[in-house]
Amino acid sequence: MNKSSNKFRHLVWPLVSLALLLLFNAIFTDNFFKIEVKKQDSAQAVQSTAVPDDLPGAAGTAAAQAAAEEVEAAKQTVKESAGQQAVPEKKDDKGVSIFGYYLYGTPIDILNQGSKVMVLAIGMTLVIATGGIDISVGAVMAIAGAIAALLISMLDAGNCIGAGMGPAWYWIIPVAAALVLSTLAGFWNGMLVAGFGIQPMVATLVLMVAGRGVAQLITDGQIITFDNPGLVFLCNGHALFLPFSVWIVVAMYVIAGLLTRKTAFGLFIESVGNNERASRYAGIEARRIKWLTYVICGFCAGVAGLLAASNIKCADSNNAGLYLELDAILATVIGGTSMAGGRFFLSGSLVGAILIQTLTTTMYMKNVSPAIVQVPKAMVVIIVCLLQSPVFRAKVLSVFASKAAKGGVQ
Amino acid sequence: MKKFKFPMRYVPISATILVFFIVYLIGIISFENFGSPKVFLDLFVDNAYLGIAAIGTALVILTGGIDLSVGSIIAFTSILIAKMIATGSNALVAIALALVIGILFGMLQGWLIHCFSLPPFLVTLAGMFFIRGCGFIVSEESIGIKNDPVFNFIQNDLTIKLGKGMNLRFIVIVYIVVLLAAIFFSQRTRSGRSIYAIGDNELAATLMGIPVGRTKIMTYTIAGFCSALAGVVYAVYLKAGNPLNCVGLEMDAIAAVVIGGTLLTGGVGYVFGSLFGVLVLGLIQTLIVFDGRINSWWTRIIVGLLVLAFIFMQNLITKISKSKSKSQ
Numbered sequence: 167m168n169k170s171s172n173k174f175r176h177l178v179w180p181l182v183s184l185a186l187l188l189l190f191n192a193i194f195t196d197n198f199f200k201i202e203v204k205k206q207d208s209a210q211a212v213q214s215t216a217v218p219d220d221l222p223g224a225a226g227t228a229a230a231q232a233a234a235e236e237v238e239a240a241k242q243t244v245k246e247s248a249g250q251q252a253v254p255e256k257k258d259d260k261g262v263s264i265f266g267y268y269l270y271g272t273p274i275d276i277l278n279q280g281s282k283v284m285v286l287a288i289g290m291t292l293v294i295a296t297g298g299i300d301i302s303v304g305a306v307m308a309i310a311g312a313i314a315a316l317l318i319s320m321l322d323a324g325n326c327i328g329a330g331m332g333p334a335w336y337w338i339i340p341v342a343a344a345l346v347l348s349t350l351a352g353f354w355n356g357m358l359v360a361g362f363g364i365q366p367m368v369a370t371l372v373l374m375v376a377g378r379g380v381a382q383l384i385t386d387g388q389i390i391t392f393d394n395p396g397l398v399f400l401c402n403g404h405a406l407f408l409p410f411s412v413w414i415v416v417a418m419y420v421i422a423g424l425l426t427r428k429t430a431f432g433l434f435i436e437s438v439g440n441n442e443r444a445s446r447y448a449g450i451e452a453r454r455i456k457w458l459t460y461v462i463c464g465f466c467a468g469v470a471g472l473l474a475a476s477n478i479k480c481a482d483s484n485n486a487g488l489y490l491e492l493d494a495i496l497a498t499v500i501g502g503t504s505m506a507g508g509r510f511f512l513s514g515s516l517v518g519a520i521l522i523q524t525l526t527t528t529m530y531m532k533n534v535s536p537a538i539v540q541v542p543k544a545m546v547v548i549i550v551c552l553l554q555s556p557v558f559r560a561k562v563l564s565v566f567a568s569k570a571a572k573g574g575v576q
Numbered sequence: 577m578k579k580f581k582f583p584m585r586y587v588p589i590s591a592t593i594l595v596f597f598i599v600y601l602i603g604i605i606s607f608e609n610f611g612s613p614k615v616f617l618d619l620f621v622d623n624a625y626l627g628i629a630a631i632g633t634a635l636v637i638l639t640g641g642i643d644l645s646v647g648s649i650i651a652f653t654s655i656l657i658a659k660m661i662a663t664g665s666n667a668l669v670a671i672a673l674a675l676v677i678g679i680l681f682g683m684l685q686g687w688l689i690h691c692f693s694l695p696p697f698l699v700t701l702a703g704m705f706f707i708r709g710c711g712f713i714v715s716e717e718s719i720g721i722k723n724d725p726v727f728n729f730i731q732n733d734l735t736i737k738l739g740k741g742m743n744l745r746f747i748v749i750v751y752i753v754v755l756l757a758a759i760f761f762s763q764r765t766r767s768g769r770s771i772y773a774i775g776d777n778e779l780a781a782t783l784m785g786i787p788v789g790r791t792k793i794m795t796y797t798i799a800g801f802c803s804a805l806a807g808v809v810y811a812v813y814l815k816a817g818n819p820l821n822c823v824g825l826e827m828d829a830i831a832a833v834v835i836g837g838t839l840l841t842g843g844v845g846y847v848f849g850s851l852f853g854v855l856v857l858g859l860i861q862t863l864i865v866f867d868g869r870i871n872s873w874w875t876r877i878i879v880g881l882l883v884l885a886f887i888f889m890q891n892l893i894t895k896i897s898k899s900k901s902k903s904q
């Protein structure tokens with residue numbers, strides 16, 4: 167490989183896997199790539215008539231996937247809450263759409279459903295780049311969703327400051343509160359890791375264990391449903407032909423990219439991840455850099471929590487973001503970021519997140535039960551990790567090399 | 577002149593035992609029947625499976641690794657046993673098969689971790705997804721175990737009656753036996769000491785000629801066995817299998833190990849501590865059940881705070897012993 171392609175080398179394996187997966191879909195799934203320009207109403211008709219199990223490919227597949235997600239969420243909700251609260255039904259999607267038109271199809275749906283993990287992966291990449299890890303993001307998501315849902319229900323009832331703004335605008339308050347709270351959670355993690363020097367995995371374990379308890383305290387153990395148009399818009403609305411959540415991801419990616427590649431911040435992160443002591447001697451505020459990455463990660467978790475809550479129009483402290491920390495870490499690692507720190511690729515993490523979501527969606531479209539989807543997911547993860555493991559590569563290469571030597575070629 | 581000094585390494589475990597007795601005392605003072613031996617015995621019965629899982633987790637953490645597949649293996653083995661019994665297999669065959677699968681799965685994880693130097697976190701994470709999905713393949717619904725002769729035998733004939741309506745159930749005996757075996761293994765055998773050496777400094781252990789690979793794979797194998805055994809105990813305890821069970825139990829096990837005084841970076845701690853870690857978790861739950869007014873989700877917050885407190889203590893101890901060794 168020449169030097170110019172080195173810049174994109176980390177993207178090779180994830181992109182190859184993604185391409186293979188898409189190729190599989192192109193051959194075996196009908197109309198996988200069919201993207202339609204829909205007016206708001208017609209799309210809703212498809213979505214609301216969709217039944218998850220007995221759908222043949224065609225136009226309903228994307229809706230089937232969305233429905234399957236909902237069914238899964240609803241199933242878990244039933245099991246966990248057992249009569250505590252009414253199960254959020256699949257309501258008519260009153261997603262607001264600017265221009266009235268938007269693209270509609272499975273690839274778009276993958277982007278929309280994958281937005282949560284993509285947002286998480288951006289923050290996670292930065293944390294992992296410093297040699298750390300944040301396993302509390304799932305719990306932070308639950309907290310963010312819980313506070314947003316609580317505030318919006320208070321605002322709807324009219325007993326909260328800001329209710330005078332009217333439902334069209336007061337959703338800003340819960341969004342802001344959720345982001346502030348999750349950023350504080352990130353600050354707390356950063357304090358434990360950078361301030362007190364506790365190992366990242368252990369430090370974030372605390373919030374992971376306690377966070378869901380906090381979320382349940384906020385919602386008083388209930389599952390709070392809401393239908394505020396502003397809040398629902400986040401993950402169900404459309405803007406400029408695409409789901410709004412995709413634009414959130416794009417915005418966050420651009421900001422993170424500018425922050426890390428156009429300022430020295432990215433370089434500092436890499437140097438801290440490479441050798442903390444050396445970078446401190448070089449005059450870098452290693453602590454502050456690490457602290458900041460955890461704060462950013464908390465903020466990203468907050469955004470993801472809002473998206474998750476908005477997607478199913480309720481805050482479920484037990485299940486919101488469950489295992490998503492793992493998905494985010496997987497996306498990051500698949501994207502070529504080393505768990506040891508010192509090297510990170512935001513674009514790779516996004517590709518990783520899309521890969522995970524594509525795999526999940528493919529499974530749903532092949533009528534695989536949501537629970538069993540985890541099996542092939544795990545296998546893909548192991549395969550990608552093996553492909554990226556230097557030891558594995560060396561072993562495979564040595565096999566090839568010995569064969570080549572026997573054959574007398576080079 | 578040599579003064580008697582309390583060894584630093586016993587401080588965390590003493591603190592755990594102290595916490596246990598304090599919580600227990602609070603319970604006795606607050607509630608009339610809390611001190612009854614039945615409550616104490618139930619603590620073991622209700623947490624035997626967690627305790628067994630925590631033993632495996634403790635050993636893995638001592639090597640400096642981590643095992644996240646614990647809860648999923650428990651769910652898988654319990655549903656496998658329930659399904660096999662429901663389809664007419666002998667319960668003993670089902671239990672044996674479950675244990676063998678647990679051992680093989682642990683071995684596979686250990687092999688991947690060691691031979692390709694993949695991060696334990698990632699491998700066991702994938703293992704967690706994989707084995708839970710397998711559980712759903714076996715059955716998506718909960719299956720009860722009814723009228724099985726082997727299970728009835730375990731339930732009725734293997735229970736030691738202590739009088740006054742108190743029974744020492746077989747699963748508690750299993751837990752105690754496994755715990756004693758693990759303590760002996762970690763403290764008194766060559767492999768056990770290798771675990772500590774690897775956890776302390778893997779490179780140094782390699783240079784000393786300790787079979788690092790073999791020991792690590794063995795540790796993950798033991799962890800897989802412990803998880804599978806915990807699944808068997810869980811099936812006996814609940815008389816049912818459910819692929820949805822024990823979501824997040826690995827975190828409880830890790831929390832129990834940390835509260836039990838084991839350092840998550842490896843090399844420091846005792847398997848024995850996990851017993852008290854589990855008991856403290858169980859006590860907090862019992863206290864909240866006894867009280868009835870406190871919401872049960874306080875359990876998670878209290879456990880989180882306890883974990884935090886122990887982490888701080890460990891950090892302090894590490895710093896003190898470091899500064900001591902520097903000054904010498």
